[in-house]
Amino acid sequence: MSRIRARFWDPSGDRHGIPTYPWQMAPPHLLTLRQLAARGLRPGGQGVQAQILWASRRHGAPGVRAAYLYDVRFALPKRTPTPAQLAALAKATAARRTCPKCEQDAGYVLPRHLGICLDCAQEMAA
Ligand SMILES: [Zn+2]
Numbered sequence: 001m002s003r004i005r006a007r008f009w010d011p012s013g014d015r016h017g018i019p020t021y022p023w024q025m026a027p028p029h030l031l032t033l034r035q036l037a038a039r040g041l042r043p044g045g046q047g048v049q050a051q052i053l054w055a056s057r058r059h060g061a062p063g064v065r066a067a068y069l070y071d072v073r074f075a076l077p078k079r080t081p082t083p084a085q086l087a088a089l090a091k092a093t094a095a096r097r098t099c100p101k102c103e104q105d106a107g108y109v110l111p112r113h114l115g116i117c118l119d120c121a122q123e124m125a126a
Helices: 003-007 033-038 083-097 118-125
Strands: 020-022 050-056 063-071
Touching: 033 063
Parallel strands: 020 050
Antiparallel strands: 050 063
């Protein structure tokens, strides 16, 4: 194991506070949020269980970067929105597309800096 890797090898968390692994050396039951999502899972109630640390050589921002890991055994299926939640979401979206001036559904989300539809904004500018 290289010195860099040994620096980040701390499965007991003695040095880093939580179990810490070098890149690609975490046990298979520990997954990042993205990896959980790819399996249709979410962390559930659990907090961060472990971390991967690696030295970033990205130019301009060298330093140690971290990815947080969750235990797949405590993960829960991703919530699928209920019809009521979908309806509420649709309503919120519709509200953001409805111009308060002409009261038309603009067909797009109103630009926040205008707060009205582009047609009305153009009319006011003219
Ligand atoms: Zn309008």
